Amino acid sequence: MIRKLVRFLDRRTGTAPLLRKTLRYLFPDHWSFLLGEVALYSFVILVATGIYLTLFYENSTATVVYHGPYVPLQGQEMTQAYRSVLDISTTVKAGLLIRQTHHWAADIFIAAIVLHLIRIFFTGAYRKPRELTYWIGLTILLVSLLEGYLGYSLADDLLSGMGLAIGYGVAVSIPFFGANLAALIWDGPFPGKHDFFSRMYVAHVFLIPALIGALLVLHLALVALRHHTQFRETRRQTERKVVGIPTFPGQTPRSLGLFFAVAGVLFLLGGLVQINPIWLWGPYHTYISTNGAQPDWYLGWLIGALRLVPGFDLTIGHYTLVANPFWGGAALPSLVFIFLYLWPWLERRFGGDSAYHNLLDRPRDAPMRTAIGMTTLTWVFLPFVAGSSDRIYVTFGLPYIPQIWAFRVLAVVAPPLAGLIAFWVCRELQAGERVERRRKRAEEEAELA
């Protein structure tokens, strides 16, 4: 049976040599190498659940009066888009399970990418010859942030509308052409015309997923062409020899097992842990907002940054050049991503290491890189926490205004401090290892003598 299949395929496509090579491709083994796989499998679940949702979603902003089973909203005016998401959550069998699984999968997809990026950064996996793989990965993260934002904006509940308003505020704040750009995207000033929802919809369900899918294929192809990196755990692993478990039989049940584990956790979350109960927020209108609103976690750093920037527009006399939301909503993410894109080049240029690397560093092996990474991470993490400052106020009673001032000071002081501490810890760990090595050598010599 299998013999027949293999023979059929080989005679039609001539791919038996490729198949043999693929089956014996080696996967170096380390838990942190699974993070990218978790992202990949979350994406598979996202596509599957997403397709199901499109079968019920209506991307129309035409107004209807709600007469569905959810009593508190009966008789309210809302868009067809919001009504259809309400229906998915109430009357479509298994609709709420799929919708919540989709939302959880999006959150975990981006979380896995971010952790994967952190692993790649601190182990120097992006170095020559893998810069292209790294840049494609970064691009996947960048468009995934947009994809997630569009996804929860399509529901057209109160929170999603507030999120869109903020997105519009950031767009118009971009110097020189911001308002023109926003006019193109929204077909005029906010809230825009009905075609804006069609644009979001086609971007969310087709353009961006197709882009992410294409980039994923490229990313994986480049990984395979250059082979995986590895840690130097024994003398067997060198810059020229890779040590690992072959795709088949060793890696196959492991990877499939991880896929089912990811799927299982996502379905459990989707069924058991409520996420974005849109029926509680109600429909969006430009003249309504609610307190205590929080975006999905991966936009928390932008909300926090928008809150921390002191209240000023950059003006010359009466002429506004840069409106305030630009700093937190556009400049911060641009800076962080530009830094990440440039980093492999920066490190080569100023670190003086342009060699070819297949072996990974441990964070302590490159104290400067670890320090700069920790500085960046702290710089992003602080606004992320500040994004929840109103919740911190409600939960812990810490007054809001002093909190904002504390975060403003911390945003300046803490990142370099975190870098310094990281540098010092790396050096100490290195010194500790040197002492350990010397002690061992002395003991061996003593035994010999």
Added chain:
Amino acid sequence: MGRARDALVAGLLLLARKRKRRLWPGQRERIVPPASRNPGSELLATLLLLAAAGCAVAFIVVYVLDRLPAHTQLLGLSLGLACLFVAAALIVTAKRLIVTEELEDDYPAEEHVDEQETVLQLVADSGFSRRRFFKLALGAAGGALALAVLTPIASLGPAIDLARFYATPWRRGRRLVDEHGRPYRASDVEEDTLYTAFAEGSDKEQLGSSLVLVRLPKDRLKLPAGNSGYAADGIVAYSKICTHAGCAISLYRAPLFQPDEPTPALVCPCHYSTFDPASGGRVTFGPAGRKLPMLPLTIAPNGELRAAGNFDSAVGPSWWGVRTKRPTS
């Protein structure tokens, strides 16, 4: 004697191997070493797969019996557990039932110098690279064509003419109405409460339509010179859209709790931009970079609130040059 016995044993072993080969003609040497038998783990993996099948069936049953309480939870539980049982079975398979080989392989070559040279030679031999004028023309054609196919993007929206960004439905005499279209009377507006008003007959979603309306004690009002006469009987009206990022201003800090909250304030819940309604909408805290647009009010003889003109500044989040033009009706 001993040597003879060794030879005999070796000969027998050789025979045995040969016979084994004959049993499976065409079979070659193993690639993957044989796994040790592990009946316990095999049983475990089988049981886990059966449990997965059971959970998957349970999912279908729950789906069909849609009158169950906690329907979504049971669906998620059954489907999630089915997947997790499969995952567990696969992990048992990976760890116990199959051989985990740790193999070595060469990393691919850093570069292929010969191939690179061949490619360069091909380009050089083709003759393309030497015709400079042709290359320029090719660039011009490519660039112009790219520009041409991108031009229809301009149809997406009014990107050049920003007049609509300054347009509001307000003009002198326009009545202030509530969400249901009922006109506000000055006597409807009480102190320490926030009211939302709209321009009569306008699209309520338009950013320039919605207002926050509050009444302040007259001795508290400290309107700047530009806004003198904007209040009507202590009632002041501001655009409801925050000048920071466009959320609706839905919080009103009043009545006051001394000493934390010394003055009444309009607050946007998105980033807590805070505006002073007594002084023409000045920013007192938070990230907003521009005061809240104020609408002049009058009271008609029948007591209804009406606009006495348009806002004093552009409505909504700020853009390049936003302060240079006054809103238009």
